[in-house]
Amino acid sequence: MTVSFLELVWALPMMGSAMSLLAGSRWRRATSLLSISLIGISALLAAFGLAVAWSSGFRVLHFSVGWFAVAGKAVGVGVMLDGLSAVLSTAVSLISFLISAYSYSYMAEDEGMGRYWFFFDYFVGSMLMLVLASNLVLLLVGWEGTTLSSYALIGHWYTDEEDRWVGDKGRRAFGVPMWSTPSSSAVRAMVFTSFADIGFMIGVGMLYGAAGTFSLLAISKEMPVILDRLQAQGLLIPFLILFSMGAFAKSAQFPFHEWLVTAMTMVNAGVYFMLRFMPMFLSGASADDLTSSILPFFLYVALIGAFTAFMMASQAMVSNELKLILAYSTSSQLGYMFLAVGLAPFTQPSLAFFAALSHLLSRALFKAALFLAAGALIHAFSSRYIKDMGRAWAGMKATALAFALASLSLAGIPPLSGFWDKDLILDLAYKAGIWGAYGLGLAGAFFTSFYAFRAFMLIFFGPGEGHRVGISVHEPSAWMLLPYAALSGLTLAYGIIWPGEHGAASLLYSLVSKDSPAPLVVFQISLSPSLVALSLGIAVAGLAFAVFAYAGRRELNTSSFGKYASFRGRVP
């Protein structure tokens, strides 16, 4: 079966982007509806692609249109369908569709609406292009496309009005300003990511030099030869570091975390990259490569991931701005995924990669729900600070429920999706015997459930200081409410049907497989009960701590705990 229709999955949002450019800010309603429906069609096509992949047993299918040639080898505008790209393109397009529907109402009054749709569609198109690309050049085009559109979306409110700022105006730590305007956040995002992309591109060059082709399929077949060649030249470690540098920066892993916290965007590209290439490296590595270069590199990935997960979660505990909490949380959750990837060679590799992919999916669902709900809350209270919010339960029960579901998933409470993945990752870290990573991950789990419910309690039951607290806050329009309600419903559904036990982990096996049908490997996922009890206990403890610390408060800053954990940097 030809998979040519998959080209449309990324091309339709791109067309939407071009049309928004032409339409500008005229025909506002039509432009929005057009963009939304194009992304919707692209989601349907991607879902159909998933069905095709399923029915063909996750054999790698591809399709390509001629583009240009380098040294006699064609570089095409090509798509490749396998387990990973099928699952991720469906998830990305579906979530983008929900976000676009939300934006219909959220951006309705914005004067830069044409520009918003132009870059939003371009972002979605680039993201899907990078997930589906069958060669490195097209992957890079999508990759850099997300860089540009992130830049533009972060800096959307470029006139830098004060209510669009992030951070606490006037507060400095070690002389560094702790606040940021949209336009400088945008520049920071651009500088951090595109700096690392240069390393990525040099890595692509080294890979091309060793493989003589840009095709992902050919590279994955040639991987043993490529790795041997690089190893013989003593270049394997530098190559791995340079090549994955772009992914580290894009996923805001330490030390590239700086940009994300003020930026707040969807950042799945980096994890996709890790899931696309790390299995190839692992399966292609010979015994010699493995011990000398691959293992240290994976260990480094795992430790960086664990450290980021821990550090960013600790930041989220004390942050006072709703979106900032979620941004720290994003970076922290990506850390867990990097940790999972890094654990691969030390445990069952397929299981580790599966854990990372599954967590990517569940995080995408619950984090999108949280971000969208946050948008509605910020709008309702006309403030970005959780201290200005409070008693929202009265007027926004539906939002509260959606927020609670997503937060429970984030905190890792069963049966929500976040529970399975996080416990699987921690379980693997324990069994791999990397104690540092396990400890950081476990501590991060406590922090996570604490910050999630600290925000929840303060927003929906807290006393609040803002001028809108206590007067009528109410639900946003259905265009805004339904998307995040749907997303939090999905996070519950995903948790209930969690595929870990249904052999769906073989999706990932097809990544490293050759051109033939991947054998269906049914994993025996055996979470050890004592470890689950420990991590669940810790998560519940964090949750309970937050609930007790913040429930029934009449005034802010009265409890002794609040002195340490809540409102540093008071904002005028």
Place this chain on the structure above:
Amino acid sequence: MADALGLYVLLLPFAVALVEGGLGRYLHPKFMAGLSALAAAVPGIFAALEMISGGYQYVFLSAGGLGQFSVLIDGLNWPVVAAISIVSSAVSMYSVPYMRTRFEDLGTDGWGTYFALYVLFFSAMFGMVESNNFILFYVFLELALVPSFLLILFYGYGNRGRISMMYFIWTHVGALTFLLGALIYGSVLGTFNFYPVPSVAPLAALAPLVAALLLVGLLIKMAAFGVHVWLPYAHAEAPTPISALLSPNLIGIAGYALVRMPLALFRPLLLSAQWILLAVALLTVFYGGLLVFRQTDLKRLLAYSSIAQMGYILLGIASFSPLGIAGAMLQYFAHAIGKSVLFSSAGVMITENEGLRDVRKMGGVAKSMPYTASLSLWGFMNISGLPPSVGFFSKLFILLGIASLAAQGPAGLFVFVLVLISLGLTPAYSFFAMKKVFFGPSQSRFTEGGLWMLLPSAAIGAFGLLAFLFPGFMVGPLLSFLR
């Protein structure tokens, strides 16, 4: 094809220059602008058509000991010809509103002279690029130098007498160094041809000297680090349409010539100096990039970024790999597109907002000048290599070339680190400048430019997109030439 048409196409703009110079007072400026645009477009269209059938060379004069003079279009110089044609053609339309304002400021009127010099300038650039012989190249080089010098002297800003003289002298230092090398070359070999590549064996012990003279001469023209002092003055103070031609196009030709002459003739010798070339390239990128941050004058800011871009081109060349060199030539094209769009935007600031050039007085400009802001963003995307601009491919190919240095072991890895740092500067300064000028709170109202200013620059920008969508049209011939 080997008919004489290519020669006529090359000479046509000179005829146009004569007409405009002689009859300028009787002709309407817009008519002359259209005529000049046509004169610039024809050589580009001709080259494009010839490239479809694989290239063009026509020998029009065999001059004994001087060698053969011919018109040459092939995979290597085709992106350069295309860039000069696109930019010169569009900028001649842009000249009308810009020079109207400039003439008002100066209290003079000289449309005929302006357009004659303008056309002469780009015609000579076509000549340089399409020549195959040192004598021919040098003649055209001088022919390009004189009109550009006069354009700065007549219509420039600031202390234009001194600045044009500085420009004239510095480029002559470069040109004469180059000429000296060429003269030794020709007198020993008995031919001044550099293409088709003759055997340079008879030069024997003189070869390093010749190679060094050619190289240094071209590096001065290119404003490489250490010999760059003249560039920011000349390019910032030239009238803006001329800056748009000078800054990306003229200096970049030296990069092209570096590949065409010293590299093709003395490859082993240059290869032994690879580390020096890499160091110069990286220093140029780094130094130019850092100084961009310090600039408060918009045009000077762009001029310093041109220095950094020349470093890019040199970096691609210094990789000595076909991919890297192809990347350098693509970078010429991408930079020509991007920088001329940026200079045009700076020109809109100047004409529509009372000579505004000081970046500190800008900020929030995007609000009142959305089209100029969008065009500038596109310009910066081209020079910092973001898709969907052709700059993406030039950056990719340069880095593919650089990656081949990995074979050199630890030294190669050291270069990677430096490349990482210095190339990371381009998006940094680009988007930093973008923010300073266009974003932030609006300080006052600014006036957007008219169609005559915006359309030409949009037309130039469109080619950046086209070349991204159809990269094979340039990459293919380049790689098959370089292999």
